[in-house]
Amino acid sequence: MRGLDLRYFVRRIGMFFLVIFAAASFNFLIPRLAPGNPIGAINSRMSQASAGIENGQAMFEAYRKRFGLDDPIYIQYAKYMWNTLRFDFGESLSAYPAEVWEIVRPAIGWSISLIGVSVLITFAMGITVGAMLAWKGTPKLVRAFLPITMIGGVLPYYLLAMLLLYLFAFTTKLLPMSGAYDSGIPRELSGPYIISVLRHAILPALSIILTSVGTWALTMRGLIVNTIGEDYMLLAEAKGLPKRRILWWYSVRNAIPPQLTHLAIALGYVVSGAILVEIVFSYPGLGYQLYMAIVNSDYTVIQGITLILAVSVGLSVLIIDLIYPRLDPRVTYVAESSG
Template identity: 40%
Template sequence: MRYFGRKIGFYLVALWGALTLNFIIPRLMPGNPVDILIAKLQEHGGTVGPHVRRSYALLLGTDTDEPIWNQYVAYLGHMAHGDLGVSVSAFPAKVSDVISQSLPWTLALVGLSTSISFVVGILIGTIVGWRRGTWLDSAVPATTVLAAVPYFWLALIFATVFASALHWFPLLGGYDVTLTPGWNAPFIQSAISHAALPALTIVVSSLGGWLLGMRNMMVATASEDYILTARAKGLRTSRIMLRYAARNAVLPSIAGFATSLGFVVSGSVVTEQVFSYPGIGSKLLQAVQNNDYALMQGIFLVITVAVLGANFVVDLLYGVIDPRTRSGT
């Protein structure tokens, strides 16, 4: 219990530190979201007085007349109550509404694609590492080369070939705009077809890394004494490979996979820009361009909680799967 107690305390402190940075960093950026919002209102012929300007500053949480410490305390209070504020770039929508509308698109695309590439890479890496020196092992560099290719370049090639030239997939967007979003067959089919090419790009670009990592761990694990002992006992090769070698070799990959899932939100920016895919990555870029403090802080909070939560789950799993980690910390 002391092990789990220390882990919980550590992640609570890490969450507080992340929230503090989340408060400070947007305020160090040049520009003022109130000026941007007022400029938008003036474009439509509106006039804004000093009292209205101060009201907007209070609404957006950027009141410079208040001491920074009071702003910080108010910010933590709003975070504790789940109040993420109002978005400038999507005014007057709440930040929580903007995130809730865009986050499912990112989770469905990047999360599912990352999971598929992890499972396929681990399975192939297990077989290749167990049968090192065969023709399968010699084919590994061909897959790892794709991991070194810049993602945006690979995405542009796929979009040019499979969407523009061959017309196998839709080029832009998340669904056919003529359809009504909802749980109906035409919309779901359209969303799947629009997500297929971005998902394929993510799987192809990340598959080689998982494969190579698992292959190297399998090679190292295969030379351990307990593997040699299992062979000497005459156990089936498939049982040795899966229950003894792969079970231990996959542990570092699980930690990497949890971190990758945590960074699914932040890693979707390039994907959504290349394919004009709706999601939280495009909202993050929009928030940066408009100095939308509240939306930036809300998205960063989602990223922070996702990364810390994924690592926390991995630490707990490590403590259950491998008791040595509990005694060694």
Template identity: 35%
Template sequence: MIFLARRLAFYFAAFFLAITFNFLIPRLMPGDPSDRIIASFQGRLNESQVAAIRQSYGLEGSLWEQYLTYVGSVFRLDFGISTVQFPEPTASLLFYGATWTLVLVGLAIALAFTIGSIMGIHAAWNRGGFFDSFFTPINVMMNAFTPAIVALVLFYAFSLQLRWFPLGRAHDPNLMAAFNFQFIGSVLYHATLPVLSIFLVSFGGWHLGMRNVMINLLNDDFVILARAKGLSDNRVKYRYVARNAILPQITSLALSVGYMLGGALVTEQVFNYPGLGKFTFTAIGSRDYSFIQGQLLLLTTAVLVANLLSDIANVILDPRLRKG
């Protein structure tokens, strides 16, 4: 519990630091979010109307007052108003895009981590065999590609040329959102290529990581003792070696969340998928500071939460941390 309490305090401090940087960086840039809205009215606004617009973006008062207002609005999940889709609240756009990005990245991470780790276990246990010699070099090669390259190739081959998959959207526009097989099937069908593009460039890393850690553990004393006691290969492989080797994998999983979300930004743009990536590219081009701020804070929060969950999983799996 002491370990988790310390980690929780660290992540809470990191979250406040992220809020502070997120507040300061746009204010160090020339102009502010309200300038674009005010300029679009071409001088037809009076002083009270200009002040109301600036107040809606939290730009009234001293810098310290603006900071306190911003911190309070963050904890209320109020990220301001989008300048691209004025007067749509930024929070509604963020959570809509985050829902689809979570579907995309969640499926890709789950598949890549599970399949890659299982392949790594078998490659390490049969080191030098056909499975290890054939798949390990292929995964090293796939791990060198970027999500953007793989996404473009898949989109060109299977969407533009073969037309096996749609050109965009998260589901059939003729279907209403509902928890039924037809809608879920449509969501999975539209997400197939984006998920595949992220999966192909990431599962090799989990394979190599699991393989290397397991190889280092195979000659440890506890493994030699387990074999000397006559335990079955499967029990030694999974209960003894893989259980210890999975701990660094879980830590790497938490650290990879930011990379995965970054890769999803490009992937969503290629496949015209309505996630955070597509909205972020539009926001950057239109200087929608409110959305960019909210997206960066959401990304930071996702990474911090993933690391906290990783620490909790390590405490559950590693008795040494519980005793410490």
């Protein structure tokens, strides 16, 4: 590919795996530094449910053995790394005998579709609004309307989420309160199911979109304003190009590469970025599952989710890095020795 040589490619991929390795190691370490104990959590839950357990200590030991928590820490680490390499995150500690993967897999789907799509919509809206704010060709009426999109930017998204919930779900009952679909509908690709999924997605998506469009628009406006004084903009106008062509192919085209980097990182964080929204709407995405896992000191689920988070951030940054010479032709990645 133009601007990219094999040596750089290999080096960059190597860097990616190094990052994942480091993330996986921290991932192993950090939950074990936190106070609390998974077996203790299970025990206390059980004793709350049935006011005391017989042979509590024996069960505690059995669980510790079952999950390998009685091994020395380095053995646990080695086992963990070996399993991680095989994408085996083990069994959930709190929802045993469910596998971590069984809990995480559906959550990934919900998070990517809700938050991923919301971020993409936000990006597209923010870019457009920002460009139009900066552009002198924008009709006055539109221009007067645009700053409204900024209002959401001053609200924390979880507050807006609760406001929307109160207005549209609790008070008027126009939209569902929580979850990702109506449990009464069979989970298959049918009209009612899709409608139900969409209806459940509206409020969480809105609370993400409305609170972040403003930020995207403001950055974009700044980047566009920077291009307006450029010499190539004068020549573009002098050439008699239509305004729209100048805006999109000269101004926006030059302003957008840093925004795409930002988008890649934002998409990488899709997994964790909206934990609070998922909690407010009890939306069964990764953020919600991560929260539940933390509450239950569920090491294995926490490890599974944070590793997925690390991989997704690393992967999206890797991808944007490798395609950057396509986005900005002035950027080339060629090892120094080969010129």
